[in-house]
Amino acid sequence: MDKQLLNKRELYKWTTSVLREYSIKPLKKLSQSFVVDPRVIDDFLNRIEPGLTTIEIGAGLGTLSYFLVDYCKNKVLLYEIDYRLVKLLREIIDKPNAIIINSDALLHEWLVEQLVSNTPYSITTDILVKLARSNCIRKAVLVLQKDVVNRLVSKPGTRNYGRITVLINSVFKIKPGRVYPPSSFYPPPEVSSQIIVLERVRDYDSEIALLEEVTRRLFSKRRRRVVKVLNEEFGLDEKTITSIIPDRDLRVYELNTGDFLRIVDLVKNYGLD
Structure with missing residues (x-):
């Protein structure tokens, strides 16, 4: 060449x-x-x-x-x-x-x-x-x-x-x-x-690994309400979920990256992973 x-x-x-x-x-x-x-x-x-x-x-x-x-x-x-x-x-x-x-x-x-x-x-x-x-x-x-x-x-x-x-x-x-x-x-x-x-901008760590699992489970129900999906998938109650996601009508596909990372923290803190 x-x-x-x-x-x-x-x-x-x-x-x-x-x-x-x-x-x-x-x-x-x-x-x-x-x-x-x-x-x-x-x-x-x-x-x-x-x-x-x-x-x-x-x-x-x-x-x-x-x-x-x-x-x-x-x-x-x-x-x-x-x-x-x-x-x-x-x-x-x-x-x-x-x-x-x-x-x-x-x-x-x-x-x-x-x-x-x-x-x-x-x-x-x-x-x-x-x-x-x-x-x-x-x-x-x-x-x-x-x-x-x-x-x-x-x-x-x-x-x-x-x-x-x-x-x-x-x-x-x-x-x-x-x-x-x-x-x-x-x-x-x-x-x-x-x-x-x-x-x-960030290393892949245990939190991001858990993020992959959380998004895998949530996006399988992408158009359903976040409150319902988190209850079904991780057993979280509505009060706990709305402490980080106040909008009860928000759908999975409307969550931003920050929302997902807050959900990861919640799942990790409750030992539900």
Whole structure:
């Protein structure tokens, strides 16, 4: 790959020619869709911290990896589950700080400070949850489906608001960025994508672990009244519940992150977890 050819036309041409040369057909089951828009690469590089140890999940053809390992000063772990692409990566990436790993990144501990990924759509939620639980990672730069970003930044009381919204907002500050059309990737996905930055504001601890359980149980009854659901799920009486949630008619999906954390404290203090 030639840095001087980094425009959309040339990047698309390079991508398709490499796929033909190596007889690689992108696999839908792995959500393989490769970056062919230089803006995506620029946006990643403008948002990462070059001094941090870094993981890239789904290195693919090395389109981002090639620039990432050059830009980063510390170790970069490049995870790619598809052995066909790993052979290509080892030809393209020749930097002493790059470690190419042919494996599923979800099976490994993430003991680095930063994570980047043009995220495979099929494992987006798994990556977000593991990211929240991996305290070593202080920053993540991700390209996600636009509707997933909408869920992460949605407000209480809206259709997109749910468990993953509460979890991610409890431990990260979220900064949404540019939206990309399907043509920014090859093969083009069916929906638009968006880049976001997650910056850790809190470690995952026993309280956040309990928050996951509380939201799992409450959001299974998302449109019911909070008072009723907490009574059914944890045996809390109305007086105790209204001491922290005064509105008796409030529905589960109308609770904000602070409300959920207060419920977690209540459940923990009453030994109901």
